[in-house]
Amino acid sequence: VELQGRREAVVRRARIIAAHAELQERELMKLASWSTALERVLRERGLSGPDAKLLAEVSVAVFRVAYRRWLEEGPERELVATIHETFAELSGFFGHTLPGPRNLLTAGAAGAAARRSDR
Numbered sequence: 001v002e003l004q005g006r007r008e009a010v011v012r013r014a015r016i017i018a019a020h021a022e023l024q025e026r027e028l029m030k031l032a033s034w035s036t037a038l039e040r041v042l043r044e045r046g047l048s049g050p051d052a053k054l055l056a057e058v059s060v061a062v063f064r065v066a067y068r069r070w071l072e073e074g075p076e077r078e079l080v081a082t083i084h085e086t087f088a089e090l091s092g093f094f095g096h097t098l099p100g101p102r103n104l105l106t107a108g109a110a111g112a113a114a115r116r117s118d119r
Contacts, residue, residue, distance in 0.1 A: 004079050014071050035060045062086050 003010050017023040035056045042052035066086040070079045 007075055011071055031060050031064065034063075058090070062090060 017027050038059060039052045039056035042055055043049060047055065063083060066083040067079070069086065070077050070082045073082070
């Protein structure tokens with residue numbers, strides 16, 4: 001992830017955003033657009049509308065939590081590892097493995113159908 005090498009600048013940016021409500025609002029709008037884009041890609045890859053929406057929203061939420069942890073925990077932390085750990089932590093709440101960032105875009109219709117049949 002390109003952010004890893006620019007951590008100092010990213011930390012400064014996060015502090016500026018945290019200090020200004022209008023920048024926080026802009027950041028939330030940007031994350032909403034990421035979710036919309038991810039949902040579109042997931043639909044193109046075969047997930048149903050509701051499944052794509054849910055997975056996109058959850059994935060962006062996981063990224064937000066992991067990003068904050070990465071900023072707070074110091075420069076020795078790797079963002080990608082933090083994202084993977086956060087997905088794993090979320091999976092633990094449900095007792096099974098979630099797709100995770102690496103497999104997210106390959107979670108196609110077959111996986112969604114299998115999840116629906118488990119319900």
